Amino acid sequence: MVRLTRDEVLELAHLARLALTDDEVERLRGELAQILTHMEALSTVNTVGVAPMTHAVPMDLRLRPDEVAPSLMPEVALAAAPDKVDGQFRVPNIIKTQAES
Amino acid sequence: MIDLVWQSAAELARRVKAKEISAVDLSRAYLDRIAALDPKLGTFLRVDKSAAIRRAVEIDGQLAKGEDVGPLAGVPIALKDVLVTEGLATTAASRILGGWIPPYDGTVVARLRAAGAVILGKLNCDEFAMGSSNENSAYKPCKNPWDLTRTPGGSSGGSAAAVAAAFCAASLGTDTGGSIRQPAAMCGVVGVKPTYGRVSRYGVVAFASSLDQVGPLARSVEDAALLLEVISGFDPRDSTSIQEPAPKLRDAHKAGVAGLKIGLPVEYRSDDLDPEIAAAVARAADMLRDAGAAVVDVSLPHTRYALPVYYILAPAEASSNLARYDGVRYGLRKPADALIDVYKTTRGAGFGAEVKRRIMLGTYTLRSGYYDAYYKKAQQVRALIKRDFDAAFASCDAILAPVTPTPAFELGAKSNPIDMYLADVFTLSCNLAGLPGASVPAAMSGKGLPIGVQIMGKPLDEHTVLRVAGHIEANAGVRDHKPAFATQPIGAPA
Amino acid sequence: MSELADFMDIWEPVIGLEVHVQLATHSKAFSSSGVAFGKPPNELTDPVVLGLPGALPVFNKAALEAAVRLGIATSSKIRARSRFARKHYFYPDSPKGYQITQADEPICEDGAIEILTPGPEGGRKKIRLIRIHLEEDAGKSTHAANASLVDLNRCGVPLCEVVTHPELGSAEEAAELMRSLNRLARYLGVSEGDMEKGQMRCDANVSVRRRGEDRLGTRTELKNINSFRFVQKAIEHEILRQIRILEEGGTIVQETRLWDADKGASFTMRTKEEANDYRYLPDPDLPPLVVDGPTMAAVMRSMPELPMQKLDRFGRDYGLREQEAYQLIGERALADFLDESVRAHGNPASARTIATWIANELLGALNAAGKTIAQSPVTPTHLARLVQLIESDTISGKMAKDVFDKSFTTGAMPDQIVEAEGLRQLSDPMEIERIARAVLAANERQVAAFKAGKDSLFGFFVGQVMRETGGRANPQVTSDVLRRLLS
Numbered sequence A: 001m002v003r004l005t006r007d008e009v010l011e012l013a014h015l016a017r018l019a020l021t022d023d024e025v026e027r028l029r030g031e032l033a034q035i036l037t038h039m040e041a042l043s044t045v046n047t048v049g050v051a052p053m054t055h056a057v058p059m060d061l062r063l064r065p066d067e068v069a070p071s072l073m074p075e076v077a078l079a080a081a082p083d084k085v086d087g088q089f090r091v092p093n094i095i096k097t098q099a100e101s
Numbered sequence B: 001m002i003d004l005v006w007q008s009a010a011e012l013a014r015r016v017k018a019k020e021i022s023a024v025d026l027s028r029a030y031l032d033r034i035a036a037l038d039p040k041l042g043t044f045l046r047v048d049k050s051a052a053i054r055r056a057v058e059i060d061g062q063l064a065k066g067e068d069v070g071p072l073a074g075v076p077i078a079l080k081d082v083l084v085t086e087g088l089a090t091t092a093a094s095r096i097l098g099g100w101i102p103p104y105d106g107t108v109v110a111r112l113r114a115a116g117a118v119i120l121g122k123l124n125c126d127e128f129a130m131g132s133s134n135e136n137s138a139y140k141p142c143k144n145p146w147d148l149t150r151t152p153g154g155s156s157g158g159s160a161a162a163v164a165a166a167f168c169a170a171s172l173g174t175d176t177g178g179s180i181r182q183p184a185a186m187c188g189v190v191g192v193k194p195t196y197g198r199v200s201r202y203g204v205v206a207f208a209s210s211l212d213q214v215g216p217l218a219r220s221v222e223d224a225a226l227l228l229e230v231i232s233g234f235d236p237r238d239s240t241s242i243q244e245p246a247p248k249l250r251d252a253h254k255a256g257v258a259g260l261k262i263g264l265p266v267e268y269r270s271d272d273l274d275p276e277i278a279a280a281v282a283r284a285a286d287m288l289r290d291a292g293a294a295v296v297d298v299s300l301p302h303t304r305y306a307l308p309v310y311y312i313l314a315p316a317e318a319s320s321n322l323a324r325y326d327g328v329r330y331g332l333r334k335p336a337d338a339l340i341d342v343y344k345t346t347r348g349a350g351f352g353a354e355v356k357r358r359i360m361l362g363t364y365t366l367r368s369g370y371y372d373a374y375y376k377k378a379q380q381v382r383a384l385i386k387r388d389f390d391a392a393f394a395s396c397d398a399i400l401a402p403v404t405p406t407p408a409f410e411l412g413a414k415s416n417p418i419d420m421y422l423a424d425v426f427t428l429s430c431n432l433a434g435l436p437g438a439s440v441p442a443a444m445s446g447k448g449l450p451i452g453v454q455i456m457g458k459p460l461d462e463h464t465v466l467r468v469a470g471h472i473e474a475n476a477g478v479r480d481h482k483p484a485f486a487t488q489p490i491g492a493p494a
Numbered sequence C: 001m002s003e004l005a006d007f008m009d010i011w012e013p014v015i016g017l018e019v020h021v022q023l024a025t026h027s028k029a030f031s032s033s034g035v036a037f038g039k040p041p042n043e044l045t046d047p048v049v050l051g052l053p054g055a056l057p058v059f060n061k062a063a064l065e066a067a068v069r070l071g072i073a074t075s076s077k078i079r080a081r082s083r084f085a086r087k088h089y090f091y092p093d094s095p096k097g098y099q100i101t102q103a104d105e106p107i108c109e110d111g112a113i114e115i116l117t118p119g120p121e122g123g124r125k126k127i128r129l130i131r132i133h134l135e136e137d138a139g140k141s142t143h144a145a146n147a148s149l150v151d152l153n154r155c156g157v158p159l160c161e162v163v164t165h166p167e168l169g170s171a172e173e174a175a176e177l178m179r180s181l182n183r184l185a186r187y188l189g190v191s192e193g194d195m196e197k198g199q200m201r202c203d204a205n206v207s208v209r210r211r212g213e214d215r216l217g218t219r220t221e222l223k224n225i226n227s228f229r230f231v232q233k234a235i236e237h238e239i240l241r242q243i244r245i246l247e248e249g250g251t252i253v254q255e256t257r258l259w260d261a262d263k264g265a266s267f268t269m270r271t272k273e274e275a276n277d278y279r280y281l282p283d284p285d286l287p288p289l290v291v292d293g294p295t296m297a298a299v300m301r302s303m304p305e306l307p308m309q310k311l312d313r314f315g316r317d318y319g320l321r322e323q324e325a326y327q328l329i330g331e332r333a334l335a336d337f338l339d340e341s342v343r344a345h346g347n348p349a350s351a352r353t354i355a356t357w358i359a360n361e362l363l364g365a366l367n368a369a370g371k372t373i374a375q376s377p378v379t380p381t382h383l384a385r386l387v388q389l390i391e392s393d394t395i396s397g398k399m400a401k402d403v404f405d406k407s408f409t410t411g412a413m414p415d416q417i418v419e420a421e422g423l424r425q426l427s428d429p430m431e432i433e434r435i436a437r438a439v440l441a442a443n444e445r446q447v448a449a450f451k452a453g454k455d456s457l458f459g460f461f462v463g464q465v466m467r468e469t470g471g472r473a474n475p476q477v478t479s480d481v482l483r484r485l486l487s
């Protein structure tokens, strides 16, 4: 039976950059524990010597020739940006934020 | 026009090319139905009427000049809202992508357009394709045309319901753990999830990259094959695209099943299985046997681990894929003084409950110190699941299985996430093993709800899958069943 | 830094570097938008660079080849199958919320870079590399009072991250490692290595321990040191900071510190407790990266002679001392200039003379003229001919300097200059004797004084002969003739 503390949920939410209400934190604490408990079934499977599989269809990476295609026009690249100035994306000052985070 | 809209895509393309009908009239026929009926069903998040008509006019013009406009000439198609469409908002049914207008077309969209299809609009789905009932759409619920109190399934619920209601000739959905096959079964249409890598993922809003595939939903196996031919084939923009030409699938449904060996996984015979579903699978097996196929038992011993494997791998990949939604370059932004709060409040407000749950789950299992016990372990068991299928396919050509544990369930019936996850218990393995799979209508329940059966094939063997599906379709006797909701006469368009 | 030298008997610095080398490709690591420096913001983007929904990465062949070249040149083990992973962190210049990099399975491991250790007792030292891996660069943020602005032009540019073992013993060695790696990358053509453009960026792990101690001290990570000079300065500063803390009985906090070149100081960025959890994930969009036989063979075939190989050869074949040779291998074009000059000359025995001309005259002239070696008006053929003219006594060493200058200014061949200006050295003893006799005849008083014992007048007679010949008289012959006539 997996248990999660409230702090653990908050730590995950911080890593995932999700603001959660107290209700959400409480609900997720229970739900995540329930789901993770369900996953414990896997620990009984013998996987000694089994290579982890990322893709079911085995393939090698295909390479692209080093050729340049036209870039998006800057106004297109920035078209959907919620905040922009002088052709750049704008966010609150990062350095200040870093110190706070 | 009511007969027209129920025609097969293949037949519609033929008629448009023969100028028996104009592409414009055809598109209007569907658009009128959508305007009249969809407010009650909720299949479309966005109807792009003017672009559709413009494209139809263009196609008629090309045909008038004697140009070849492709195999889907003038055929009205609608797209799950996770498919990126240039100039047409794409939201993945999420608030976080609200109003985002992509500057590019995904590969499948470009291929549909090049084949002459008219794109009617974007279809409702579970947010970021996460869900099995379409109830996770951030915008509106989608209902099952067979019973408006029930879910169409999900996550491609809008794609299945719109085809079932003849709001389009066919549609595209995506399938990460059953998201095409499950709603297809619940809405009584054909749905195909191709082999992983068969169809390009370029321009598909990613949920779980190692599992996601785009596929068709249609009212016949032939139509599904036609769409699949158009959208599949190698794409240099997707590093996981298989370097194989698009398969020839158009005639697969007519090829018969004599001589084929059909496997029935013993692990799928569960007491929990709805008896009507079990009966539908048994009946389909009989149809195949009667036509000269051998039906044999096969074993997929790791089946019961598919659900935990899936719910480790898919949320982990999702938590990674959804990290890009940060309110900086596109989509929703909740202003805040500090950057960290921009991130947190934007994502907190932009994602719905199921998406948050999966992001949290994925974040949990990928944390340093947890990776080996969860993600790596799941990848190893995934390899064992794939081995099961390899072994099974040594003694059969295709596998017959249920699609869903039950027919369409009622909206709001599953409030516990695990209960909802169990809705995909028969479809997940196919994604984990990267196999082609299809759902084809095989029966009607006592309550008048469609029941589908699932056919899974060897990697890249969509042809055999569609052969088997075609045979079941031809013999199940449910092909002409239409939801009453969709056959009502429509008044003047709203 | 003498202040630091005082401590070095007791304290031993231990330094490891992580160097990001920007690969010189035309297009980005995972998409085909262009790579260029100094463009207006956000002109080099596409759906992949912007991290748009649905965009997918496709890897650049040239970036793979560059990494293999760097791997072979550092005697690294090249993995036949390596893997890309996602490293997650939220930052506005990282659009996807993760960086595509390599984690458990990097393309190169266990290589080494040989450096020339600085100082009087300098020798060669092999610095082992833990790994070299491929990854994508982030965009650039600039910070104003209330906002940061994000330009994604650099985002997605391919990088090789080179990680050394912690076995650099001083800030000078660290700077030397940077120079060696920079030189190597430029020789290989894998990077332009321009530090000013941020094409090589260094993070340093620094710790100190008492000499004789086996265990490593607590380390700090210095970020953002982006010039050879700053590498040395920042590390020296950090070593001293740590020693001072330890001498006062304090302890070092494991932390990441940001070097501020303007202030000449570092400050805490984050401590270990706040360390990121990057949640590495094998990238499901990218199957394993395979280096096959043909790729290896093609790279092997195209490998140039490496700087340290040149250093060895210049010593062995040209008789250059290590320090002389070291300057000339600094740039591939410079070393090639030496080789071509020797080839044009024809006799490797003259290589050292040629090398001296390059080091003393050519580099100075180029520097003064603001020209690169490729733009030099004096070509290897010019220089070889000049040395031949000296060796055949056609011109004196002193005149050769003038000829060089004229050649550098006009681009004319030394022979032409010698002929045109009548600079050919006069070495015929008969002709010189004729002139010498005339000089002596015209200076009877001085001859008498010389004969009376005023030896110092010999130089006067040489000078007079030189004046009569316009400086062309061979000094040795002149002196021989005068001695005979005056005896």
Ligand SMILES: [Mg+2]
Pocket: C018, C161
């Ligand atoms: Mg690093």
Ligand SMILES: [Zn+2]
Pocket: C020, C135, C161
């Ligand atoms: Zn790095």
